[in-house]
Amino acid sequence: MKLKFLGTGTSQGVPVIGCTCEVCTSENPKDKRLRSSVMVTTEENKKILIDCGPDFRQQMLTNHEHTVDIALITHEHNDHVIGLDDMRPLIFKSGKDVPLYCYSRVAHEIKNRFPYAFADVRYPGAPAFELHEIENKPFEVLDTEITPVEVIHYKITVFGYKFKKLAYITDAGFISETEKEKLKDLDVLILNCIRKFDPHPAHFILPDVIQLFEELKPKKLFLTHISHHLGLHDIEDKELPAGIHLAYDGLELNF
Numbered sequence: 584m585k586l587k588f589l590g591t592g593t594s595q596g597v598p599v600i601g602c603t604c605e606v607c608t609s610e611n612p613k614d615k616r617l618r619s620s621v622m623v624t625t626e627e628n629k630k631i632l633i634d635c636g637p638d639f640r641q642q643m644l645t646n647h648e649h650t651v652d653i654a655l656i657t658h659e660h661n662d663h664v665i666g667l668d669d670m671r672p673l674i675f676k677s678g679k680d681v682p683l684y685c686y687s688r689v690a691h692e693i694k695n696r697f698p699y700a701f702a703d704v705r706y707p708g709a710p711a712f713e714l715h716e717i718e719n720k721p722f723e724v725l726d727t728e729i730t731p732v733e734v735i736h737y738k739i740t741v742f743g744y745k746f747k748k749l750a751y752i753t754d755a756g757f758i759s760e761t762e763k764e765k766l767k768d769l770d771v772l773i774l775n776c777i778r779k780f781d782p783h784p785a786h787f788i789l790p791d792v793i794q795l796f797e798e799l800k801p802k803k804l805f806l807t808h809i810s811h812h813l814g815l816h817d818i819e820d821k822e823l824p825a826g827i828h829l830a831y832d833g834l835e836l837n838f
Contacts, residue, residue, distance in 0.1 A: 584623060584624060584625055584626055584727075584746060584747065584749075584837070584838055585623070585624040585835055585836065585837055585838070586621050586622070586623050586624075586746075586749065586751070586771075586773075586835070586836045586838065587621060587622045587624070587646060587833070587834070587835045587836075588620075588621055588807065588830050588831065588832055588833065588834045588835075589617065589620040589621055589622055589638075589639075589642035589643075589646060589648075589832065590616060590617030590618045590619050590620045590636065590638055590642055590832055591616045591617075591619060591807045591808065591809055591830045591831055591832055591834075592616030592617055592618055592619060592808070592809060592810070592832075593616075593618075593619070593662075593777060593808055593809065593810045594618065594660065594661070594662035595810070596616060596617055596618055596638070597614060597615060597616040597809070597810065597811045598615065598811065599811055602811060604811055605815060606811040606812075606813075606814065606815055607811050609815060611815070611816060611817060612831075612832075612833075613816040613817065613829075613831040613832075614815060614816050615832065616809060616831070616832055617636075617638035617641065617642055617832055618636035618637060618638045618662045618663075619634065619636070619662070619663075619753050619754075619775070619807055619808045620632065620633060620634045620635065620636055620638070620639070620642060620663075621633045621634075621751060621773075622646070622648060623746060625725055625726065625727050626726075627725070627726060629652045629653075629725040629726075629727075630648065630650050630651050630652045630653075631652065631653055631654075631655060631725065631727070631729075632651045632653070632654040632655070633654070633655045633656075633657065633744060633751060634654075634655075634656060634657055634663040634664070634753070635654055635656070635663070635664060635665075635666040635667050635669075635670065636661070636662045636663055636664070636665060636666050637661070637662065637665050637666050638666065639666030639667075639669045639670070640666065640669040645833075646833065649673075650673060650677070651670065651673055651681060652682075652725055653681070653682045653683070653684060653724060653725060654667075654670075654681060654682070654683050654684070655683075655684050655685070655729070655742075655744050656683055656684065656685035656689050656693070656742075657685075657741050657742050657743065657744075657753055657754060658685075658686070658689055658736060658739060658740075658741040658742070658754060659688070659689045659692035659693070660754070663753075663754070664689075664692070664693060664696065665696070667683075667693065667697060667700075667710065667712070668697065668700075668710055670710055671708065671709075671710045674710055674711055680711040680712055680713040681710075681711070681712050681713065682712070682713040682714075682715055682724075683712050683713065683714050683715065684715045684717050684722075684724070684729075685714070685715075685716070685717065685742070686716065686717070686740070686742065687716040688739075690714045690716050693712070693714065694714075697710065697712075700712055717731060717742075718731075719731050719733045719742075727746065728746075729744055729745070729746060730744070730745040730746075730765060731743070731744060731745075732744065732745055732750060732752060732758075732762050732765050732766065733759075733762055734752055734754075734755035734756075734757065734758050734762065735755065735756060735757040735758075735759075736754040736755055736756060736785050736786075737756060737784055737785035741753075741754050741755060743755065745765055745766075746838070747770075747838060748768065748769050748770040748771065748838065749769065749770060749771040749772075749773070749836070749838040750765070750766055750769055750771070750772050750773065751773045752766075752772075752773060752774050752775065753773075753774075753775045753807060753808045754775055754785070754786065754808065755774070755775055755786070755787060756783065756784065756785045756786055756787060758795070763798070763799065766799050766801070767799055767800070769799070769801040769802070770801065770802045770803065770838060771801060771802065771803050771804075771805065771836060771838055772795075772796075772799060772801035772803070772804045772805075773804070773805045773806075773807055773830065774787060774792050774795065774804060774805075774806060774807070775787055775806075775807055775808035776788065776789055776791075776792045776806040776807070776808065776809060776813065777808060777809070777810050777812070777813070778810050778812035778813050779812065779813055779814060779819075780812075786808065789806075789813070792804070792806060792827070793824060793827070796824070796826065796827055801826075802826070803826055803827075803828065804826060804827045804828070805827075805828050805829070805830040805834075805836075806827070806828070806829050806830060807830045809829065809830075813829075816829055816831060
């Protein structure tokens with residue numbers, strides 16, 4: 584299986600509009616971060632998208648991706664769902680509704696934000712989705728077992744997702760001891776890390792991530808959902824402890 588980072592930035596992306604810091608003005612492509620999303624390719628070459636933010640169209644075109652077989656949604660914040668309307672060309676081409684897997688709460692929010700996609704009589708150009716409400720227990724789809732990992736993002740529950748010995752978690756500020764058990768003995772753990780300093784009410788910062796790395800002991804840990812406050816990629820990546828890496832848009836992992 585493969586995982587490609589379509590975006591590794593926060594809700595504002597990097598560069599941030601109007602910011603002239605050294606990260607936002609960097610010419611290094613690894614310092615330019617679209618909103619966080621990944622594409623998982625199964626052994627049967629099926630495409631599993633995790634989150635569909637406002638950069639979805641650009642991400643698909645840049646990475647020469649042409650299909651989405653299913654989408655897993657972590658939570659309902661706009662930087663993770665508002666690109667769903669841009670799935671229309673894929674829906675028109677396949678003639679099929681795109682299956683979305685998410686919490687019941689998230690499904691309700693998606694219906695509220697895209698009511699025209701669920702109308703009894705749809706406008707001919709509207710997108711169409713097949714909502715699957717999932718719980719915090721493993722399920723199988725596309726011949727692939729997926730294990731949700733429930734984390735806390737400020738005051739709401741968010742799903743991370745685990746495939747084999749890889750887990751992807753974004754928008755987390757707390758992981759319970761029970762859920763940490765799912766994250767042990769991993770080859771790859773992907774965690775959000777919004778900045779280096781100053782505790783955040785909803786996201787991990789670098790000291791939190793290092794502590795989790797030491798506790799959970801994955802073979803490799805990649806940081807995502809990165810803001811311009813974390814620093815320049817080429818400098819910060821070299822200063823991280825061995826085994827921890829900054830992800831960047833376009834990075835592909837085999838697992």
